Amino acid sequence: MVGFSLPNSMVQPVKRSLPEQAIGPPFFYYENVAQTPKRTWDTIKGELYGVEPEFLDSKYICATARKRGYIHNLPIENRSSLCLEPPKTIFEAFPHYRKWWPSWDSRKQLNCLTTCVPSSRLTELIEFVLSAAENPPSLRVQNYVMALCRQYNLVWVGKNRVAHLEPHEMEYLLGFPRNHTRGVTRTQRYKSLGNSFQVDTVTYHLSVLRDMFPDGINVLSLFTGIGGGEVALHRLGIHMRIVVSVEISKVNKRILRSWWNQTQTGELIQIPDVRTLTDDKIRSFIESIGGFDLVIGGSPCNNLAGKNRFHRDGLEGEHSSLFYQYPRILN
DNA sequence: CTAACCATGACGGACTCT
DNA sequence: AGAGTCCGTCATGGTTAG
Incomplete structure (x- = not known):
């Protein structure tokens, strides 16, 4: 589970060619747990233009394992090693x-x-x-x-x-600034952090964007959580002009807002539910801001994850079925 | 008083890889 | 065939906000 390439590694980087339909703009970056039945990933892949998932365990990047699949249309050549190397043990x-x-x-x-x-x-x-x-x-x-x-x-x-x-x-360990989630209850911090990206891993993948957008980017961030994608972009020094963030949890929205106000000069628009982001609303956003450069997000894994003993119902589960909103919005 | 919130503890199995 | 892994959920009792 080493992805298409690893930083500072002798692992031979993979070459790939994207399906015609998957080539951007916009760039998109989708994430979910790797350890879910193969047929689930086949479905996800099918909805996202047949792009082959990049399975990567974050243990090759940082000190904790995190086996995830990433489907994206980003270039995979010339990824840069992180300026700040996270601890690996x-x-x-x-x-x-x-x-x-x-x-x-x-x-x-x-x-x-x-x-x-x-x-x-x-x-x-x-x-x-x-x-x-x-x-x-x-x-x-x-x-x-x-x-x-x-x-x-x-x-x-x-x-x-x-x-x-x-x-x-x-x-x-997940690559967030210290106290990123501070100010909410302890239980809630565990929940928000457990559900988040490993930031260094995402930073590595997104590093190819750094020189492409000197004037900054517009981001559509789905299932934003505590903003792992945004923190990764910020760390790369990529200016976020506008971020439209979709996140249902009040607490997570607050955490993102507070980080944003402290570190960003761009505009953050927060929307509570992907289902209310209708096709018409997307069109009007695109018209008013001139289009999105990056669509990023990982959809709920509740019904896919191995830890779930009650409702491991797959992609059709109550929460995980929100995945289908991702390709809809992307289209 | 009531409802929402919070912390705590108890709870297997499907899946992949070797 | 065996080993090891896993962005979790639910009921309960206490606490706080209104």
């Missing part, structure tokens, strides 16, 4: 965790960051088991503890003590 990201990290925990990177937080009962259980065990613990105990650490993405914060990541640590 747990210890590079959090040197202070060395202190309590047992030698038998061989993890160098973290698993996928999600929205959920494990119960404190679990960390208590691990501490209890390890306190009662020999030092070092038997293989059996090690395997037991490691399975839980991997499953819940736990880190070592004290003697025999593990803990879940703090929201600001997730912000850091």
Whole structure:
């Protein structure tokens, strides 16, 4: 899962030719979870002009895994390595965790960051088991503890003590500025961050745009969330003249607005629901601003994701079916 | 008082790759 | 055939806003 190319890598970059229909303008960039049935990705691909998905695990870019598929019509030659290299291992990201990290925990990177937080009962259980065990613990105990650490993405914060990541640590690993989501409830921060882009990964893909738009770009941002795409563009130094952002969550809208007001000089127009962005409205936007240069977004994965035990209904699920709004709007 | 909000804990299985 | 992974949901009880 190495995508079409990797930064600073000996991996031979892939060459591809886009289907005629997929060639821009505008450029488009679509994202979703990679680990959903192949037939789902076949459907997505079919709706997006048959463009082959780029499957990339962010563990090749940063310190945490994030297996995602990206369908886009961006050039893939001459992607530039990031000016600011993100940490690629747990210890590079959090040197202070060395202190309590047992030698038998061989993890160098973290698993996928999600929205959920494990119960404190679990960390208590691990501490209890390890306190009662020999030092070092038997293989059996090690395997037991490691399975839980991997499953819940736990880190070592004290003697025999593990803990879940703090929201600001997730912000850091995902490539957001510190305190990007601060000011909303803790639970909400976990939710918003768990649902977001890995910014460095998106930055790498979008880096080909940097020299193409010296006067800035107009962006149509669908399912914006906390603005991973916008942060990536900003980091590339690409001026956003106008961003029309579609995002239903009040909290996420507030987070984006506050970041925008602090860092941007362009105009941000926020719309709550993709379904209210009718064809007529799109036409009038295009007329008034002179067209969009980039359409970017990842549609809801709720009904595709492996974590969902209740309604893993695929693309036709209640939330994930909003995907179909993406090709409609793009067309 | 009521409704909305918030934190917490409990809860398997489908899927891919080797 | 086996191992490892996963942008999650729901009910409950407490808290806060109006």
